Amino acid sequence: MAKAPKNAISPTREEDYPEWYQQVIKAADLAENSAARGCMVIKPWGWGIWENIQKALDKKIKDTGHENAYFPLFIPLSFLEREAKHVEGFAKECAVVTHHRLEAEEGKLIPKGELEEPLVVRPTSETIIGDAFSRWVQSYRDLPLLINQWANVVRWEMRPRMFLRTAEFLWQEGHTAHVGENEAREEVDLALEMYRELLEDFLAVPVIKGEKTEAERFPGAVSTLCIEAMMQDRKALQAGTSHYMGTNFAEACGIRYLDESGALEHAHTTSWGVSTRLIGGLIMVHSDDDGLRVPPKISPKHAVILPVIPKEELRGEVLEYTSKLHKELKELSYNGSDLIVQHDTRDLRGGEKSWQWIKKGIPLRIEVGPRDIESDSVVLFRRDKASKDKLVLKREELSKKLPAILDEIQANYFKQAKAYKKENTTSDIVDLEQLKEYFTPKNKKKPEIHGGFVLAPYDENKKSEEILNEFKVTVRCIPLEQDGKSEKCIVTGAETNKKAILAKAY
């Protein structure tokens, strides 16, 4: 076996960011492309991260009074036609089921049994859930109706990219119905705040909460709120959205209730979702040129014990010691659940084994060899530190200190990501020329490297957005936090008291 290179991932972020992303996924064994075009296989390490994201968010969803349910994968074509803007937005990219049988003819399978009405594989479930809500809601007493589902959805993607854009992806979609606009808008805010907490407290990804411009709104929504995160190529990733639908879907689906006075009213609805795309964001925010780094709170495993066996005759002694250590550490708790420690006894070269775990981004490696046993100590390697940076601890201290060390790593990832975002966000740009300059790659061979986020006065206007789009910049959001000062719009020069985040985006 060749010696592990100084940097485990080739190319590095600087050399080729998009390819680095693919190589991190491969090296961490997170996922792979499948034979079904645009669909990926999520491998156990990637799935373990998704399970932890689900667990953290599902608790928040339930604690705030929502109930999980499950709705059909298939949507009758006619349902999609009900909400005009929704059709425009989603009809273009659907998987359509037209037959329900296959027959073998000359060894080939041929689709048979044509359906009278084709079925669409859900790209999102507003219309089919709206149909159920129209039966469930009769009176104001049935409101608010607070439902969530965890499901797979399909949107045909022309340029699929693992986790970020795949034909099939997994998500949760909250769907709620309310008596009036105020209550519905409070729900939209509540969902957005759950997402901020999930991203910042669990994924250690700092986000900006904001509202989308009309052009970027969900098809059929009155208002779309979002959280935006900065990746290490300084592009933005929309990490979650929460929509206020007004009565658009209630009218399209017939969600009506009798109010206290006996009048028939349309409910105000919301929907909100985050998806496996979060894992793409996680990779791009935290990983380095050695591979993935996973924040402890969502890591499938927290630590790995690596027995160091310099000579075959010492194997028994070392493994006896590390097995005991493993047993002891497995009893610990972290973040309200079991601490997950793996004892990696595989017969592999030590360097190769260590690098596998570095590339998987496990928060802690615990090495124990004969000399450590003699001095009753263990050697810790933290994934948030340089790969050679070791910390020697007395064995008896390990159990006591381990949860706190994990908390430190978690906090450190968040701190690093926040600092990076701050460094690469400017509010010093005053006109379109400077803006263009900021977003122009300095090196033509590295088109990914450009300025970052711009916070600038912006007067919402379709024409302005087209001008920005010409140099691939989009209005990511109008942040919810505003200073309210009146200044000149960076595009039109008109006075405005709103500022927007402008950035290139995924």
Place this chain on the structure above:
Amino acid sequence: MAKAPKNAISPTREEDYPEWYQQVIKAADLAENSAARGCMVIKPWGWGIWENIQKALDKKIKDTGHENAYFPLFIPLSFLEREAKHVEGFAKECAVVTHHRLEAEEGKLIPKGELEEPLVVRPTSETIIGDAFSRWVQSYRDLPLLINQWANVVRWEMRPRMFLRTAEFLWQEGHTAHVGENEAREEVDLALEMYRELLEDFLAVPVIKGEKTEAERFPGAVSTLCIEAMMQDRKALQAGTSHYMGTNFAEACGIRYLDESGALEHAHTTSWGVSTRLIGGLIMVHSDDDGLRVPPKISPKHAVILPVIPKEELRGEVLEYTSKLHKELKELSYNGSDLIVQHDTRDLRGGEKSWQWIKKGIPLRIEVGPRDIESDSVVLFRRDKASKDKLVLKREELSKKLPAILDEIQANYFKQAKAYKKENTTSDIVDLEQLKEYFTPKNKKKPEIHGGFVLAPYDENKKSEEILNEFKVTVRCIPLEQDGKSEKCIVTGAETNKKAILAKAY
């Protein structure tokens, strides 16, 4: 509102068993049919049961060394063609995606963008997972490969029935690859034992473990093991299956490894699954003419507190008392998790409210009114007892006794189901005439009511199975436990030392 009837479900089991089943689902608010043909909406109470089934089984799956992963929803048509028997078994009933775009023409959406190779919505994932395994397995060191996925699958059903047979259903499918037949067969046994534990210890449903005859085997399997349960109409429900594939799928998908001597070998594979069908079985095993009964270990909620408010002016006093009680009970644990108690303060007539909970099958109702408060006691109604059967407890005893009472209810459901199965299983039938008689409904108006399970000497043989099928009886399984005595086959009269379970089935 009309007074609640003596029996909440109409018709009763005796009157019309299939319709009773639908009415129990409706009354418990478990699920409903959707506009997408054959697909159901699983409502929060039904979904809560499924979540608990998932939680219990997922723990067993992980504790036995399996890892979860996720594979694509879509299978290229050519993959299905790879295993000849598999094609025969599954190709008939598939949802086929042929287009990837919709275009509006005169207000109607038309499927466009025809795919070069149609995609099949997975009816089961042997072929697409086998494709991944062919990449993941290179050496004997990569084996055993122990993977599970939780997913939705689609089989086009001509006569759908909620939970029992739906076009889309949810399940887990375990897929494993091994070095040889012995290890693979051990895995098949292990999965079956997990299912037995899930059914008996959590769902309180007694099962028979057995092997399917060749005619009932999974398409492409060498051997199919199953668990069979008896419903209250004395029909059998296949509740879970575990298949040994030999090298059939390894050959079809190219799953090969280098063994220790450097020779290239095909892996031996297995697959095993249980689905939302289990909820159908649960309903049919435990429910009565008052509605659903859910064993505490998988009930979404364990108890409900029902404040009794005879006069409006007592409302404040009663609710203050019940709120305190609620707070206290929420702190309790049951079965390793939180005890889930709902405080039902809705402004509904007491009788109506009680019946709603009876029909949902909540294990315990706790009623508290002004007189109970005076005597510092609470009134318990157990769902496993007659609906008027009350138990008065001192309030201070409640917290202490509650988990034990739930355990009693859990044990009681299992005991009742075991007794019912025993009562309706016979091994006294010696020839085909008696067998026909046993399975003939005594009352032509109630075709559902017949004998039950027959355990009889059976010499496996296709012709015999056709004879049995003529009067709608199938060989459910050859039980794994056999006494080995040589006796005359109930169909052919040939000597055999195998006994089979014969029954009508879902």
